Amino acid sequence: MLSKLIPMRETILGAAILLLLALVATRFAGFIAPANLANVLNDTAPLIILALGQMVVILTRCIDLSVAANLALTGMAMAMLNVAMPDLPIALIIALSILIGAAMGAINGLLVWKLEIPPIVVTLGTMTIFRGIIFLISEGKWVNSHEMSAAFTGFPRDVMLGLPMLSWVAILITILFGIMMSRSSFGRSIFAVGGNPHAAVYTGINVGKTQFFAFVLSGALAGLTGYLWVARYAVAYVDIAGGFELEVVAACVIGGISIAGGIGSVGGAVLGALFLGVVKNALPVVNISPFWQLAISGSAILIAVAFNAQSGKAKGRIILKTSKDAT
Amino acid sequence: MTQTNINTRHIPDRLHSRSYRALRSWETLLLTVAIVVFVINSFASPYFLNAWSLSDATFNFTEKAMIAFAMALLIIAGEIDLSVASIIALASTAMGFAVQHGAGTPELIMIGLTVGLLCGAFNAVFVTILGLPSIVVTIGSMSLFRGISFIILGDGAFRGYPADFAWFGQGYIYWVFTVEIAIFALIAVIYFVLLHKTNFGRAVYAIGNNPTGALFSGIRVQRVKFILFLLTGLMSGVAAICLTSRLGSTRPSIALGMELEVVTMVVLGGVNILGGSGSIHGVVIAAFVMGLVTFGLGLLNVPGIVMSIFIGLLLIGVIALPRVWAMFVAKRNTP
Amino acid sequence: MSVQETPIVSMDAITKKFPGVKALDEVNLDLYAGQVTALVGENGAGKSTTVKILTGIYQPDGGTIRIDGDPISFANANAAASAGITAIHQETVLFDELSVAENIYIGHAPKTPFGLIDKTEMVKSATKLLNSIGAQFDPRTRLRELGIANKHLVAIARALSVDARVVIMDEPTAALSHKEILELYELVETLKQQGKAILFISHKFDEIFRIADRYTVFRDGTFVADGKIADIDENSLVKLMVGRTVDHIFPERSTITSEEILQVVGYSHPTEFADIGFKLKRGEILGFYGLVGAGRSEFMQSLFGITKPSKGICKIEGRICAIRSPAQAIENGIVYVPEDRGKQGxxxxxxxxxxxxxxxxxxxxxxxxxxxxxxxxxxxxxxxxxxxxxxxxxxxxxxxxxxxxxxxxxxxxxxxxPKVIILDEPTKGIDIGSKAAVHEFMVELADQGLSVIMVSSEIPEVIGMSDRVIVMRDGRIEAEVEGEDLRPEVLVRHAAGIGIRSQMEEV
Incomplete structure (x- = not known):
């Protein structure tokens, strides 16, 4: 009974990350020093946040390819706002970035919900549109660190209890999502919609509406990450986080979230992101060219999806066995 | 005994004539869009209606369209391949590598096509034999294939392709007609026949509409899908040859993001992203529409990234507008 | 006419249209407190649509639903639930990835003061509920770990988790074993005593006459009759249901040849069926009867090459054939008309x-x-x-x-x-006119020398059409019946595994 309560996938993935850390430590012990691990976590924080948003979307049988473009657009908008009005309080900037991101997510969600356009088409389209809009509003120019206010760039780097705010934001969102997914009606209905949309209707759950909110959530997190990203790297330009949407999807897939919907967990998404983060940070340490990173994450996706498909394979009807039970 | 049904009723072959159906098709709508874009462009810029500049404009879509034909079949069958641009990168890298070791043009062609086929086979094994979802598999192989290019090339580049190799991407067959447009046309015809005129094409449609039903009708579903992935890989190899020849160099970032443009072209061409319907002539027209829009905006000095807004709007708009219209009509009919 | 009590729920002239068909045409249905009403009708009579309207999944296009005499309408499934109507649906509308407790309470879970789901409370009430219906598993189990019968118990628990006055049971015994069915009857009795109104949908007449107090008959989406079970007998009810006497439904059969066309020996599968063997003659109609989940379709699909048998031989016209795919089955002259027409056919x-x-x-x-x-x-x-x-x-x-x-x-x-055509539930869910046409056509095919294997769960069809019947139970052949033995009670007993001995005692 107890073995059923321990999530298998997360345990194996967690073990894989620990093994990876141990391997790296044999070559360079400093890698697993707390300060460096905190650094890895901070580096992975944007990926963790976006992977959580993407997880919700994938759980409802959709996909959001526009997250990186959303991030870049919100980030650029916030940077330009900061240049225009340097005195705006950071709390307002954060609220605005969440709002703008959520609005873009709502566009995706509405197209999926009301017009029933396949999510991959919708977000493929909005991805290119959002990128284009960045160019329109910035006229292709960069916003550099000297143009931004100290408070603007300072927030994600402010250290509290030994960790930068960026990490704290990721931790806070992870906790919130943990509660939301396991203890709120919305969280459970997300699993229901993805697991069996037909049955969800029978329990009074509106499938399209749930998908809409999933996109809004994913968009809001992308917007928030947009500000954090631009402030942390203290630069904004059209191409920031280019192709990052695929890394986000990769984190989810590695974390065991089924692309067919309904199966996945907050822990899985976070571990999937951390796995990619550890690989990325470990490569230079063990003297492997960073150019290996792409191939490694590609292989990790293929291995993860093959592994998850094997473990999650639906059991066929066991007609013969029931005959033994019955008699 | 057979004649139990005495007055069997006659069922006509077709309810509407073929021309009636053609008139109401997606392809006709798209062709209208193409003509409108063409007319607007020719008014907007005096340089547009020039044979040579139009010929140049075709480079905007020929390589993508070559892959788009194979991708159309794959999407109609209910699968997708997001690794095509990465296959180009890997095939191009392999060709560049061979050039460094003294390979000539015939060897390069062989290498480009073989790498394409092998990459297609790689995807096919994961999807058809292991039974994994193609979207995830090809997101993975997309990183893997391009990743290998990065491992080999780092931030360097391969150059020094033989002079006669340039013919594929830079040569002309006759007057303004480039080698690429000829290859494009040839592939379009082959795929048109394959999808619309053969048993294989029928199987593709059947699988896309109902894979279980197709299996129960005796179609070898996995075999057909395997071939489709091979074809998509092969076409990526052909595109790699053309693109490498045209650019004259290989960087690992070659054709970055092209997979999304290819999918956009296919969907714009009226292929249902969920599988089951679509046509090759639709994709041909979509290729021209995308090429004309890009070229026209380019003449107006609109930067490339802004053009992508138009492409994105076009992609969503052409799917959304008919649905909005249908909803509007439905609402008006039932007050 | 005695004094009428007011029904808890009544459907008055309800109409529901779908593109091209009128699923319900001004039907009436009354449900009374403390009574079981059986809704009787053939497939396609509109029973499932009725359930979906009463539970708020479909909205009617005309007519009124009344609760205690007051008109009401349900915008969605939750509205019907809060009005006190709950249902055990025919299809399993459950979620594999959620726990048993969550499946029971999704949509109306107990909440903590902060608005979060109160898991402790939820598990506690789920345990109580499961115990009350005799289910023996932990509510924290993931649903996917459970078998079909246990899933069904979860569906029942889900229906009872709503404080309902009306309980709808849409073919609740279809997937249950004999023992579980008896437990369900007890549950129905308990619900009756609690004063709940029960709508019971079933194809099994013995069941209807055992537990129902009233009946309502639909035919082709229209209301035919209603009344008290005590006032009607089985034959009259069947007549109301099909609109004619049952004796003339099935066409005459001519004699069959002795030429053997198909022989199956020792077909086995690791989990689905074992040791299936039989012979089929040219022009013969061979029926396969059994309960739902007896492994009949699974075996047929294996014979058609969809799944591979672990062992077994298949001979066609004396030639041994290896059938590894449907394509090979078709080449060898075996074809399969599946039960799931929309998906597989x-x-x-x-x-x-x-x-x-x-x-x-x-x-x-x-x-x-x-x-x-x-x-x-x-x-x-x-x-x-x-x-x-x-x-x-x-x-x-x-x-x-x-x-x-x-x-x-x-x-x-x-x-x-083809040489052999396998028809899996060939008349399930089609209207009565087409049904007769399919039956006539089957006979015509057999007369022309085609051999027919017919899988059917409808006893009249099996008996009316087959020359010989094989009864399967739990993945094995239980019996082969022909001639005089081809009677409903014989088939039912074999299918349920009660055997001939107890039958003898009864007779």
Missing amino acids: AIIGLPIFQNVTLPSLGQTSKSGFLKLAEEFKLAREYTQRLDLRAASLDQDVGNLSGGNQQKVVIAKWLATQ
């Missing part, structure tokens, strides 16, 4: 003629290239033989009614000129 989205010619493209094409004229010719030949009703041959098969879709599927297989 018709290819919705393709036109009628392309559906018909799909397995025969080899005949209608030339070296791999299509020849449309040949296709239309072949499709016309077979669809007209089956008297298909369609506007044109290039119409999407999805626009046809269930019965006509079935005709397209059968035409598709006849066009391959």
Whole structure:
């Protein structure tokens, strides 16, 4: 009974990350020093946040390819706002970035919900549109660190209890999502919609509406990450986080979230992101060219999806066995 | 005994004539869009209606369209391949590598096509034999294939392709007609026949509409899908040859993001992203529409990234507008 | 007429239309407190639509629903639940990835003061509920770990978790074993005593006469009759249901030859069936009877090459054939008309003629290239033989009614000129007119020398059509019945595993 309560996938993935850390430590012990691990976590924080948003979307049988473009657009908008009005309080900037991101997510969600356009088409389209809009509003120019206010760039780097705010934001969102997914009606209905949309209707759950909110959530997190990203790297330009949407999807897939919907967990998404983060940070340490990173994450996706498909394979009807039970 | 049904009723072959159906098709709508874009462009810029500049404009879509034909079949069958641009990168890298070791043009062609086929086979094994979802598999192989290019090339580049190799991407067959447009046309015809005129094409449609039903009708579903992935890989190899020849160099970032443009072209061409319907002539027209829009905006000095807004709007708009219209009509009919 | 009590729920002249069909046409249905009302009707009579309207999944196009005499309408499933109507649906509408407790309480879980789901409370009430219906598993188990019968208990618990006054049971015993069925009857009795109104939908007449107090009969989406069970007998109820006497439904059979066409020896599968063996003669109709989940379809699909048997031999006209794929089965002359028409049979989205010619493209094409004229010719030949009703041959098969879709599927297989045709529940969910047509056609095919294997769960059909019947239970052949023994009670006993001895005692 107890073995059923321990999530298998997360345990194996967690073990894989620990093994990876141990391997790296044999070559360079400093890698697993707390300060460096905190650094890895901070580096992975944007990926963790976006992977959580993407997880919700994938759980409802959709996909959001526009997250990186959303991030870049919100980030650029916030940077330009900061240049225009340097005195705006950071709390307002954060609220605005969440709002703008959520609005873009709502566009995706509405197209999926009301017009029933396949999510991959919708977000493929909005991805290119959002990128284009960045160019329109910035006229292709960069916003550099000297143009931004100290408070603007300072927030994600402010250290509290030994960790930068960026990490704290990721931790806070992870906790919130943990509660939301396991203890709120919305969280459970997300699993229901993805697991069996037909049955969800029978329990009074509106499938399209749930998908809409999933996109809004994913968009809001992308917007928030947009500000954090631009402030942390203290630069904004059209191409920031280019192709990052695929890394986000990769984190989810590695974390065991089924692309067919309904199966996945907050822990899985976070571990999937951390796995990619550890690989990325470990490569230079063990003297492997960073150019290996792409191939490694590609292989990790293929291995993860093959592994998850094997473990999650639906059991066929066991007609013969029931005959033994019955008699 | 057979004649139990005495007055069997006659069922006509077709309810509407073929021309009636053609008139109401997606392809006709798209062709209208193409003509409108063409007319607007020719008014907007005096340089547009020039044979040579139009010929140049075709480079905007020929390589993508070559892959788009194979991708159309794959999407109609209910699968997708997001690794095509990465296959180009890997095939191009392999060709560049061979050039460094003294390979000539015939060897390069062989290498480009073989790498394409092998990459297609790689995807096919994961999807058809292991039974994994193609979207995830090809997101993975997309990183893997391009990743290998990065491992080999780092931030360097391969150059020094033989002079006669340039013919594929830079040569002309006759007057303004480039080698690429000829290859494009040839592939379009082959795929048109394959999808619309053969048993294989029928199987593709059947699988896309109902894979279980197709299996129960005796179609070898996995075999057909395997071939489709091979074809998509092969076409990526052909595109790699053309693109490498045209650019004259290989960087690992070659054709970055092209997979999304290819999918956009296919969907714009009226292929249902969920599988089951679509046509090759639709994709041909979509290729021209995308090429004309890009070229026209380019003449107006609109930067490339802004053009992508138009492409994105076009992609969503052409799917959304008919649905909005249908909803509007439905609402008006039932007050 | 005695003084009428007010029904808890009444449907008054309810109409529901779908594109092309009127599923319900001004039907009436009354449910009374503390009484079981059986809703009787053939497949396609509108029973499931009625359930969906009462539970708020469909909205009616006309008529009124009344609760305690007051008109009410349900916008969605939650509205019906809060009005006190709950249902055990025919299809399992549950979620594999959620726990048992969550499946029971999704949509109305107990909440903590902060608005979060109160898991402790939820598990506690779920345990209580499960115990009350005799389920012996932990509510924290994931649903996917449970078997079909236990899932059904979860569905029942879910229905009871709502404080309901009306409980709808849509074929609740279809997936249950004999013992579980008896437990369900007890549960129904308890609910009755609690004063709940119960709508009981079942195809099993013994069941209806055992537990129901009232009946309502629908036929082809219209209301036919209602009344008290005490005032009617089985024959009259059947007559109301089908609209004619049952004796004349099935066509006459002529004698069969002794030429053996198919022999199956020792077909086995690791989990689904074991040691299946039988012989089939030319022109014979062989029935396969058993309860749902007895492994009949699983075996047939294996014979058709969908799943591979772990061992076993299949001989066709004395030749041993290895069938590893449907394509090979078709080459060897075995074809299969599946039960799940929408998913496995018709290819919705393709036109009628392309559906018909799909397995025969080899005949209608030339070296791999299509020849449309040949296709239309072949499709016309077979669809007209089956008297298909369609506007044109290039119409999407999805626009046809269930019965006509079935005709397209059968035409598709006849066009391959098979030796053996396997029909899996051939008349399930099609209207009574098409049903008779399919039956007549089966006999006609057999008379022409085609051998027919028919899987059916409808006893009258099995007995009326088959020359010989094999009864399967739990993945094995339980009995082979022919001639005088071909009686309903014999089939039912074999299927339930009660055996002949207890029958003797009773007789």
